[in-house]
Amino acid sequence: MPRLPAREVLGAIATGFAEFPTPLRDEPADGPIGWPGYREARASAEERTGEKESVVCGTAKIGDVEAVLIAFEFGFLGGSLGQRTGDRVEAAFAHARDARLPVVSLIATGGSRMQQGMRALMQLQRVARASALTRASGIPQISVLRDPATGGGWATLGAGADVVLALPEAQVGFAGSRVRPEGSPEAYTAEAKLGWGQVDAIVDPAALGATLERWLRLLTTRSSAAAPPPAALRPAPLPSTGWEAVQAARAPERARAHEYLDAYFEWRADISGDRVGGVDPGVACGFGWRDGRTIAYAAQCGTPTLPAGFRTAARLVRLASRLGLPVLTLVDTPGAANDAAAEQAGVGGAIAAMFEAVATAAIPVTTLVIGEGGSGGALAFAAAESTWVTPDAYFSVTSPEAAAAILKRPASEVPDIANQLHLRPQDLVDLGVARAVVSPAR
Structure with a gap:
């Protein structure tokens, strides 16, 4: 040109x-x-x-x-x-x-x-x-x-x-x-x-x-007020068992991160990449316009989060903190990527960077768990004492399948293990992990 x-x-x-x-x-x-x-x-x-x-x-x-x-x-x-x-x-x-x-x-x-x-x-x-x-x-x-x-x-x-x-x-x-x-x-x-x-x-x-x-x-456009948690996008009953919660979170028809972002913001603009060579298409980060002010967002989109995803999200939170903009995070991942490529790319350090960014943010961070909350890879995106959960989501120390493998129990016991992990939305509220289960907008 x-x-x-x-x-x-x-x-x-x-x-x-x-x-x-x-x-x-x-x-x-x-x-x-x-x-x-x-x-x-x-x-x-x-x-x-x-x-x-x-x-x-x-x-x-x-x-x-x-x-x-x-x-x-x-x-x-x-x-x-x-x-x-x-x-x-x-x-x-x-x-x-x-x-x-x-x-x-x-x-x-x-x-x-x-x-x-x-x-x-x-x-x-x-x-x-x-x-x-x-x-x-x-x-x-x-x-x-x-x-x-x-x-x-x-x-x-x-x-x-x-x-x-x-x-x-x-x-x-x-x-x-x-x-x-x-x-x-x-x-x-x-x-x-x-x-x-x-x-x-x-x-x-x-x-x-x-x-x-x-x-x-x-x-x-700065604002010191915390981002309100989004409303649930699908009406869903609270699950009776832990395994029902896992199945609801994994259901194809369950609302995903981009649907939540589109419903929450009037318009938005994404940032892309971790600045050191990586992009994770399974993490959406950027800034959105809602009710006359800016809210930053970092959203997991349902896939295992790559090191680049954690670093991009940490970059987003640090930038928002410096500019005085509140942050909304959406949790939806089966966990951090844990293959050899992720280890070589520094997944441990990347997760640590996201934990640190959220923990030291000078602005309020609001979290909504919208699907799977798999272990530390999900928790790195979550704000302590400012996390909400949808009725079709769960949060767990690890997946029921991984728990069975760790405990050397057969796959047939995975549903029972899901129940024992107390990972349902209402369990998360009882445990103090989440403040409340969000309802659909009226």
Whole structure:
């Protein structure tokens, strides 16, 4: 797709853009290391683009939400990061903190400016520090990966944002096209990064403004009140036995996580991936709009939860906690994945990360058990003293089948073991595991 100039991109997604009057530092005409021809290259870039540097920074409204925008101009020396780029980006983040405004970075860069040597590379430290200070202030950051998004721009503003969006077929990677190993060009695409859990969504350029408006509304509308538990979506009697509870939770017609999320929210937006190479399609995480406020969600969708699922959910809870947004979790899993691949991927550490995220959250977490609650893999998603359960769900220390295997009892005794585990919804209330059994909405 064509590489649009920075100001054209800004004009397409925002209104009222006002550029910061950031002064340009004095530097030798040939740059800090006297690179031959640098003076002429800069002059040519200025004439060609009409810009004084490789990045344009200012404030604007995207929809009704005011934000700080950082837009790279690829036509200016490949959107490379130099000393003056660092000055502008640092000032933009400082303004965001002072004005309490979210930050949107529109990235199109080949990386650090080679003609400035280590002075250019050191700008990554400045950018990373400015971003981290802003993150610690509870201000959300969104990055949009244009084409290309490589080198330090990807490894700081791009990959380090709270929500990472990308344009279709954008080139994304730490190594630029001229220095990467031959072969596997598909690995350096936005689509590959989405599949590997490093990008949240691919967005069509025509929909970018509307998508950013929704995300900014979600991430900036705060509320300290806990999320109310959803109502049950299917009328169901309480089970008479533990085995009846297990069968009800495993029934194909029982309502699933996406049905609950669709019924609970007016609209929502998903995040995707654990940022370290994994995606679990059996875990849905994101932010939803309900009754004029934002509620974050992490929902198990009925499959064994993979390490990537726990890490994505932990990422969601930590982000919501930092932004002051309540969280709803939905429990529905036979348990954590326990095969060799899960062990190699660090399932124990991933579960621990989710336990820690929920336990240390600075915001209220509400849990509804909507199906199977299988052992620690389910409990990691559950909030202590703030868990509810539907009539067609159960929660157990382990599955009845696993309990039979552990106790070396025959499969014929599985129904009796289910009864002995006290896993019915009403048992969970009696045991203090759940606060109540939810009823269908009237």
